[in-house]
Amino acid sequence: GAVVSQHPSWVICKSGTSVKIECRSLDFQATTMFWYRQFPKQSLMLMATSNEGSKATYEQGVEKDKFLINHASLTLSTLTVTSAHPEDSSFYICSARDGRGLGYGYTFGSGTRLTVV
């Protein structure tokens, strides 16, 4: 089946530094990648949608200059949390939509636990 590899699975960084999270679709072309944030005991909150080769579309309230998304190829999308602060600590999950069509569903990465100290 379709697999999305997300790295790192967890990261601890100092306040003020930047962190990059990668998501790779291993056996399909991810024409669209979604980035979510999940707070403890809560559902997923969509942060942004990115299509290969174009700028990401951010949801209302999400700072595009803080959460930089790059989707340069059909198999790789990255989320960079710039100048991270403790309030950015969260669980981040990517999801890729199979380019063959919506019926193939959405495949999720395993998530990244970010802790900013």
Next chain:
Amino acid sequence: AQSVTQLGSHVSVSEGALVLLRCNYSSSVPPYLFWYVQYPNQGLQLLLKYTSAATLVKGINGFEAEFKKSETSFHLTKPSAHMSDAAEYFCAVSDPGSARQLTFGSGTQLTVLP
């Protein structure tokens, strides 16, 4: 606009008992519907999906769900719960005619009691 309502943020069942997790949707067009499971500190794993074919959908790990248009429901069931089923479950809906993302329910935490 689409939305999903999951009734019951916490459900507890005894091992071997029936699992029933409720999901109702709202959509202006025939939707695609999904159930995902999430274990602690992990991503979401697809259990099953409805994409306008058979209304009774069978998924992995013995789960199944039935699409009922008249009730706008897509409840998830499993005849006999296992301890390993303890996890968070999310129902989600998407509009097959658009490029939009999934809309998730608030999730249901399933506890399986020995």
